[in-house]
Amino acid sequence: GAVVSQHPSRVICKSGTSVKIECRSLDFQATTMFWYRQFPKQSLMLMATSNEGSKATYEQGVEKDKFLINHASLTLSTLTVTSAHPEDSSFYICSADRTGMNTEAFFGQGTRLTVV
Amino acid sequence: KQEVTQIPAALSVPEGENLVLNCSFTDSAIYNLQWFRQDPGKGLTSLLLIQSSQREQTSGRLNASLDKSSGRSTLYIAASQPGDSATYLCAVRPRGGGGADGLTFGKGTHLIIQP
Numbered sequence: 001g002a003v004v005s006q007h008p009s010r011v012i013c014k015s016g017t018s019v020k021i022e023c024r025s026l027d028f029q030a031t032t033m034f035w036y037r038q039f040p041k042q043s044l045m046l047m048a049t050s051n052e053g054s055k056a057t058y059e060q061g062v063e064k065d066k067f068l069i070n071h072a073s074l075t076l077s078t079l080t081v082t083s084a085h086p087e088d089s090s091f092y093i094c095s096a097d098r099t100g101m102n103t104e105a106f107f108g109q110g111t112r113l114t115v116v
Numbered sequence: 117k118q119e120v121t122q123i124p125a126a127l128s129v130p131e132g133e134n135l136v137l138n139c140s141f142t143d144s145a146i147y148n149l150q151w152f153r154q155d156p157g158k159g160l161t162s163l164l165l166i167q168s169s170q171r172e173q174t175s176g177r178l179n180a181s182l183d184k185s186s187g188r189s190t191l192y193i194a195a196s197q198p199g200d201s202a203t204y205l206c207a208v209r210p211r212g213g214g215g216a217d218g219l220t221f222g223k224g225t226h227l228i229i230q231p
Contacts, residue, residue, distance in 0.1 A: 046218040091157075104165045107152070
């Protein structure tokens with residue numbers, strides 16, 4: 001099956017600092033990757049769509065200057081949470097589509113971000 | 117705006133029982149529907165993918181059905197085992213983007229299988 005690797009799995013940072021999260025498709029190329037956020041007891045919510053070689057598309061209400069997305073290659077997308085605040089503490093998870101006739105989403109392990 | 121609802125929110129049953137998890141969505145214009153499993157603090161494991169033109173998919177003890185016109189999907193788990201304990205998520209992909217858009221998730225069903 002398709003493998004998506006996300007790092008780090010957990011990170012604690014001080015308020016005001018920036019944190020970078022990496023998402024890699026290990027055994028397939030992904031022109032499109034997605035970033036989601038999940039608050040406790042809530043659904044996963046789509047934050048942005050990351051397209052290789054172009055700017056990310058952000059969902060309504062997601063600050064593009066706070067959540068910087070870079071999709072520099074067909075196997076790597078990064079999410080940088082800039083000037084993090086305690087309210088940014090959440091579970092962030094990426095997915096990559098294995099494209100073809102049956103577009104199937106594969107997810108990374110997720111990153112638990114705690115801002116103190 | 118697409119909304120996905122999963123019922124029940126939580127379920128606890130003895131080992132060996134067959135069970136059904138329900139998922140409903142408000143906009144039938146979907147590209148596909150996926151069922152996932154999420155263990156506490158972990159990522160998502162894809163269980164079954166159903167294309168909009170399909171009615172069901174099976175994998176081992178799991179069977180998922182799709183009734184697109186009524187906006188419903190069910191996940192059937194046969195002969196449940198304690199290892200099946202997890203949160204099960206239903207997600208739909210919109211048709212409008214040709215399959216290139218992100219998923220809309222339900223809140224999940226938290227399943228506990230008692231030994």
